[in-house]
Amino acid sequence: MLITEDNKKILKKFIKLASELGNALSYDQLTGFLYGIAITPEILPPSEWIPLIFAGKTPEFPSMDQGRETCDGLIQIQKTFNTAFRAGSLVFPFDIFSSRAETFDAILEWTFGFDLALSLRPDIWEPEESSSLPPGMIHDVLSSLMVVEGLLAPEIRNVVFDRLPQEIMKEAVTETDSAPGDTPDRQLAVLLFTLPMAIDQLQKYAGFLDAMRTKGLGEIGEAGAPGEKATAPATMGRLIRGRFPRSHR
Numbered sequence: 001m002l003i004t005e006d007n008k009k010i011l012k013k014f015i016k017l018a019s020e021l022g023n024a025l026s027y028d029q030l031t032g033f034l035y036g037i038a039i040t041p042e043i044l045p046p047s048e049w050i051p052l053i054f055a056g057k058t059p060e061f062p063s064m065d066q067g068r069e070t071c072d073g074l075i076q077i078q079k080t081f082n083t084a085f086r087a088g089s090l091v092f093p094f095d096i097f098s099s100r101a102e103t104f105d106a107i108l109e110w111t112f113g114f115d116l117a118l119s120l121r122p123d124i125w126e127p128e129e130s131s132s133l134p135p136g137m138i139h140d141v142l143s144s145l146m147v148v149e150g151l152l153a154p155e156i157r158n159v160v161f162d163r164l165p166q167e168i169m170k171e172a173v174t175e176t177d178s179a180p181g182d183t184p185d186r187q188l189a190v191l192l193f194t195l196p197m198a199i200d201q202l203q204k205y206a207g208f209l210d211a212m213r214t215k216g217l218g219e220i221g222e223a224g225a226p227g228e229k230a231t232a233p234a235t236m237g238r239l240i241r242g243r244f245p246r247s248h249r
């Protein structure tokens with residue numbers, strides 16, 4: 001288990017340092033945030049991302065020693081995420097298919113924190129088609145971001161599903177599940193269904209950038225690039241890419 005019970009206590013204790021109730025990320029938002037920090041292929045100093053946990057305000061500690069101890073605990077947990085990513089063992093922390101209805105709120109909160117972390121480096125997570133990256137990879141990255149954004153922003157979700165092929169809808173929802181008037185619920189179901197794939201694509205992209213910086217694009221070759229076969233996230237992305245910029249929270 002990536003996050004132990006002791007880790008949970010540390011994270012929840014850190015959140016309680018907020019000066020006002022509700023002025024900090026929730027536990028699930030924080031774990032998604034740490035996940036996003038871990039896969040960002042650039043070193044993000046704690047002084048940059050810790051204040052975001054508290055809406056941009058650095059918390060006040062009762063003493064310098066307690067502040068150092070608490071921050072050190074958080075940073076050690078973040079290093080655990082980083083190590084897992086490097087080892088290829090950092091995985092999406094929810095089982096979409098066995099999750100109960102009450103778990104979906106936690107998934108959405110996790111996604112919010114994850115997106116917040118990616119917004120720290122939009123130049124990395126929004127690659128230009130003119131870059132030296134394989135075209136298929138750029139397409140999958142931007143498409144996967146649309147899945148994340150669609151879960152968080154209803155206006156993006158609506159644009160996606162105005163033209164979404166019914167074949168993709170049927171992958172997530174059976175005919176007996178669908179009924180007139182429940183389109184928003186079905187939209188959310190499809191996006192939840194594709195979220196693990198989108199997160200996996202983003203991690204592959206981050207790993208590719210790491211390898212490219214250490215070995216060079218020529219040595220990696222096309223072996224490191226994902227295939228051109230369209231995935232559900234990729235199909236969604238084609239429908240709305242360019243219509244909405246990513247929100248920066």
